[in-house]
Amino acid sequence: EVQLVESGGGLVQPGGSLRLSCAASGFTFSSYWMHWVRQAPGKGLVWVSRINSDGSSTSYADSVKGRFTISRDNAKNTLYLQMNSLRAEDTAVYYCARIDSSHSFDYWGQGTLVTVSS
Amino acid sequence: QSALTQPASVSGSPGQSITISCTGTSSDVGSYNLVSWYQQHPGKAPKLMIYEGSKRPSGVSNRFSGSKSGNTASLTISGLQAEDEADYYCCSYAGSSTDVVFGGGTKLTVL
Numbered sequence: 001e002v003q004l005v006e007s008g009g010g011l012v013q014p015g016g017s018l019r020l021s022c023a024a025s026g027f028t029f030s031s032y033w034m035h036w037v038r039q040a041p042g043k044g045l046v047w048v049s050r051i052n053s054d055g056s057s058t059s060y061a062d063s064v065k066g067r068f069t070i071s072r073d074n075a076k077n078t079l080y081l082q083m084n085s086l087r088a089e090d091t092a093v094y095y096c097a098r099i100d101s102s103h104s105f106d107y108w109g110q111g112t113l114v115t116v117s118s
Numbered sequence: 119q120s121a122l123t124q125p126a127s128v129s130g131s132p133g134q135s136i137t138i139s140c141t142g143t144s145s146d147v148g149s150y151n152l153v154s155w156y157q158q159h160p161g162k163a164p165k166l167m168i169y170e171g172s173k174r175p176s177g178v179s180n181r182f183s184g185s186k187s188g189n190t191a192s193l194t195i196s197g198l199q200a201e202d203e204a205d206y207y208c209c210s211y212a213g214s215s216t217d218v219v220f221g222g223g224t225k226l227t228v229l
Contacts (some may be wrong), residue, residue, distance in 0.1 A: 035218070044121070044223035045156070045164065045207050059217050095163060103211040103218065104154035104169035111163060 002026040002107045004096050009112030016086050016116070022079040022096030022109055030054070030074040033099050036081050038092035039111075048094070049081065064090075086116045122147065122208055122221035129227040135196040138224045140208030141189060146219055148189040152211035155184060155193045158223075159204045167206075168193060195226070203228040 008020040022034070036048040049060045049070040058070050069082040079096050093113050097105040123141040130136040140153065147153055153171045156164035166175050168184035171191060181196045191210070195202055208221040 037220075044205075045158075045209075045220045046121075047218050047220060050217050059215065099218075100169075102154070102170045102173075103150075103152045104166055104209070105156070105164070106166050106169075106175065108163040108165075 002098070004098065004107055004109035006094065006096055006109040006112035009094065009114045011115045011117065012086055013118050014087060014116055017082070017084045018086065018114060020081040020083065020094055020096075020112060020114070022081075024077045024079065024098075027098070029072075029077040034070075034072065034079045035097050035099055035105065036070060036079075037095045037097055037105070037108075038090075039095070040089075040092040043092075046092075050099075051079070083114070086114075088116050090114060091116045120219070122210060122219055124206075124208060124221040124224045126222070127225045127227065129229055130195075130198045131229045132198050132200065134198050135194060136198060136226065138193045138195075138206055138208075138226070140191040140193070140210075140221050142191070142210055142212075142219070143189055146210040146212035146216075147186065147191055149213070150211045151186065153184065153186060153191040154209045155182075155191075156207045156209065157202075157204045158207065164207065198228050200228050202226060 003025045005023045035050045051070045067085045071080045093111040095111045096109045098107040155168040158164045171186045172184040
């Protein structure tokens with residue numbers, strides 16, 4: 001059974017940092033591109049970042065470029081999102097999601113809440 | 119990286135059919151047959167309902183169907199049931215630099 005389990009969320013002050021993790025199981029993690037998608041309270045889904053299967057290529061939404069870094073450890077079957085210089089507008093539930101060959105997100109984690117507030 | 123345009127809300131009675139539109143541009147929806155649709159119940163993770171515009175993953179009811187014309191994709195739900203009440207999001211591949219873009223979401227109310 002495919003499982004994606006996020007962790008690392010919490011309350012952080014503006015300007016602070018946080019690292020999210022997404023532990024994958026039930027599939028060959030190293031074969032899939034992975035994404036982070038976020039959802040602010042009461043708002044819609046917003047794409048955040050993507051990494052290819054071997055970690056050699058990444059991309060970011062303009063709103064997080066230069067502040068967030070996506071990475072992965074295929075030996076540990078884990079996806080990461082390092083978030084620096086956090087702002088109030090980064091407050092959201094962060095989901096990791098697996099993308100398949102049709103560019104659709106076929107599996108999602110349960111999400112982890114990040115709250116940026118003083 | 120502008121979001122795709124969806125109506126904020128739609129509603130229908132049990133047994134009826136509804137359609138949710140998703141309008142993009144020639145850089146995303148219009149250029150690729152790679153639109154997907156997601157259902158999200160409150161407090162839950164999104165669930166894939168349609169991929170590649172019109173294909174259903176295993177286990178998704180055939181009451182859900184998708185189509186595309188030009189820069190607009192559509193999700194149709196026939197034979198509405200109470201359990202269909204949820205938020206629905208479209209998503210399109212938008213090229214190697216932008217990756218993917220989501221719609222703003224549509225709240226479906228089953229009356």
